[in-house]
Every structure is written in C-alpha cells, then in structure tokens.
Amino acid sequence: MRNVIQVVREALLTNFRELDQWFEKDTALLNFKPERDQWSIREVLEHITLTNYFLLLIINKSTRRALDRKRTGHTVAVPADYEEKFAQIDVIGSKSFGWVRPEHMEPNGLQNLSEIKALLKQQYAQCMYNVSLLKNGEGMLVFTNMSVNQLGKLDIYQYIYFLTKHIERHIRQMQRLEKQFEDSAVLI
Template identity: 75%
Template sequence: MRNVIQSVREALLTNFRELDTWFEKDFDLLHFKPDTNQWNIREVLEHISLTNYFLLLIINKSTRRALERKRATNTIILPADYQDKFDKIDVIGSRSFGWIRPEHLEPSGLQDMRDIRALLKQQFAQCMYNLSLLKNGEGLLVLTNMSVNHLGKLDIYQYIYFLTKHIERHIRQMQRLAGEYAGATEDDAVANDSVSAPDEETESMLLI
C-alpha cells in the first residue's frame, strides 16, 4: 500500500511542479493560438484548475466517507488486480482517445493568471493533505464511478492519480503549443530575412 501512495504522491509532485513553470513563460507564448478554435496555454491552465476543482469535490467527499468507514473496518485488503486499473488510468495522459469536455470546464480566458497559479497551489496542497489522511489504506474503502475512457469504479488513490494524468495530458498539449509557437516564430524570421535579402544584394552590387 505504501508503494501505491508513494506513486500517487510522486505523480502529484512531478505534474504540479511542471505546471508551475508555465506561469513564467513569455506573454506571447502564453497567448499564442495556432487556430482560433484552439486554446492557448493560459486557457489550458485555467481548464486544468477548473477540472481539479470538480475532481476535488468528489475526492474530498470520498475522503471523509473513507475515514468514517475505517472506524467500522478492521482489515483492508488490496485486490490482486489492483495495478491493472492504474495502467488503464495511465492512458489518460496520452492523446490515444477522444475526450469530450462538458461546458462547465471550458475556460473563459479572462481569469487572472496569478489567481489560477494560486488556485493550483491550493489544489496541490489539498491533494497531498488527503493522501496524508489516507496513509493506512483507507482510500480503498470508497469507490466512485469514472466514465472517462470507461474506467469504471475508482478508489480515492486512483481518483487522485486520474487527476495527475489529466494534468499530464494537458502539459503535453502545452508542450505541443510551445513547439508550434517556436516554429511559427522561426517561419516569421525566415520570411523577414527573405524580404530583406534582395535589398542587401542590390546594395552589394552598387558597391561593386
């Protein structure tokens, strides 16, 4: 059980630390959109905070229920196929399946970046606090259905792990946006060089 909790804790640390670095990026990169229908990075960050908020509503409620049930439970048994569900959750971090987002998780693009950053730090602290309360396996006592990718029933550790994989999915999205931004910036530089090149050639010929 300790290995499970440690894996979830490490996933939280890794992904929330990476998230925080994106708030230090250049203004132009944060607002870059390859297409009008796509989110920019600041909108992705807002979406992550919105999703975390609703996931934590369930996680917090489940944690309270688990602690209540622990008082009436003497033993907690780990299922033999327990790791299999984590393997299915890992897929969430990739682009291998489509994901239809509900409207209430759509970013407004208007929220202050400082507020989003502060909220994400609070959400990280809340996740870590819940884990500390469930250090003896209590997280196994409450199951909640997760419809995304047909995951089915998840316990609290798996639910928190799902939250980290959703973050990871969007970190990769932001990395792709940064790559597209770098490519677009490079194309602009090449185009500018191409425009100025004939003038330089003409000037050189005049000097000859």
C-alpha cells in the first residue's frame, strides 16, 4: 500500500513541478496558436485547472467518505486486479484514445497566468493533503465511476493518479506546441 501512495505522491510532485516551469516561458510562446481552433499553452494550463477543479470535487468528497468508513470499522481489501487498473490509467497520459470533454472544462481565456498558477499551486496542495489523510489505505474504501476511456470504478488513489495522467497528457501537448512555435520561428 505504501508503494501505491508513494507512486501517487511522486506523480503529483513530478507533474505539478513540470507545470510550474511553463509559467517561466516567453509570453509569445504561451499565447501561440498554430491553428485558430487549437488551444494555446496558456489555454491548456487553464483547462488543466478546470479539470482539476471538477476532479477535486469528487476526490474531496470521496476522501471524507473514506475517512468516515474507516472510523466506522470498514477494512481495506486490495482487489486482485488493482495494479492492472493503474496500467489502464497510464494510457491517459498519451493521445491514444478519444474522449469528448464537457463544455465546462473548455478554457475561456479570461483567467490571467498568475491566477492559473495560483490555482495550480492550491490544487497541488489539496491533492497532497488528501493523500496524507489516506496514508493507511483508506483511499481504497471508496470507489467512483470514471467514464473517460471506460476506466470504470476507481478508488481515491487511482482517481488522483488519473488527475496526474491528465496533466501529463497536456504537458505533452504543450511540448508539441513549443516545438511548433520553434519551427514557425525558423521559417520566418
């Protein structure tokens, strides 16, 4: 169990640290759009905060329920396919599946970068706090359905891990945008 918690913590640390570095990039890069219908890096960062917000609503509620269940004597049982579910979640970090995101997770471009950065820091802290509250396996006491890529029921650790893989997916997107930006500068 400690291994799972450590994997989730490391994924949070690594991906949020990587996100933080994007705020140091040049403004022209952050606002670059190779096509009109594509997002800029700034919009990708805003989308991440929106998605995290909705995922954290579920994670926070589930954490409270898990702690209540622990207090009332529920015991933690590790399902036989537990590790397999993490492998299924790993796919989220790539572009190898299709999913139509809800409209409320679309960036509107109204938040400035300092607001986005502050939100990401707050969301990171909230994730780490939840993990610290669930240090003895309590995160396995509550399952919530995840429709993305037909993942099905995820416990709280898996849900937080999903959040990190969503970030990872968009870090790759921002890296591609940066490459396109650099390539477009060479052509000029």
